[in-house]
Amino acid sequence: MTTKSLKVFAPATVANLSCGFDVLGCCLDTVGDEMVIALTQDPNVTITKIEGADLPLETHKNVAGVAVEALLRQYDQNIGATIEIYKKIKAGSGIGSSAASSAGAVWAVNYLLGRPFTKQQLVSFAMEGEKLASGNAHADNVAPALFGGFTLVRSYHPLDIIKLNTPKDIVMTIIHPQIEVKTSDSRSVIKNKISLQKAIQQWGNVGGFVAGLCTNDYQLIGRSLEDVIIEPLRSILIPEFEKVKNIALEKGALGCGISGSGPSIFALSKGLQVAKNVAEGIDHVYKKTGLEFDIHVSKINTEGVKIIL
């Protein structure tokens, strides 16, 4: 029997933000899924409906299912849940499709239970979903989905999530070429060892990016959006990546890079008008490829998962 239910917006997210592989991410405002979650006295987690995507209904194969199971195991009160998922974010798009489902589900269940868990604990439950989706429990999508804004995973062991400042004029442009790149495949092209020289460049950029957000220094944010480790390896999986990056910068973007594990590409701009100009420029370039694609312009959602009516 159902006791209480809630409808939530589960936002898309952009992970890595060029320099911060597996540690940086941010939450989008206008792109995301909807979910309806209810608590039940039957102590099982059941996925009752999925619309908009061909995803498994079996709880142990569904990212939202395993994330909620992890939460309810810890809660240990013989309560269950039902989950309806209305997918708008395509799987394998690189804007945190699996994270939206895991984060949205655990956030809603926690809310219905009277918020017994902190956001950081919710991140660790939602990471179970990421582990199922990609074989790796990365937190750089679920953290911004749950905390909102920009987040830094300062440490995985122990988990330490830091919510960063969101400069008020920052706007995201995202192009999603309609090809699927599985996170697990995209992770397999990455090398396990890197040179000290590249590490120095990369951690300098992570520090610069975080400092830029904290001080609202847009130029510093732009200079720091550089990835000397992952982007050179992954960009070959994305058609016309270099052309998109060049046009985005030409149109005034602060920086541009691969969104999460791709194939989506993000650009950060100062101001809505610049972000729209960037979108127009990318649209022009991408139309020539003959590939289907979507482009979104989105402000940063500083709240994360939220209740909708």
Ligand code: HSE
């Ligand atoms: N940090 C992860 C990766 C994000 O780049 O593989 C996946 O969206």
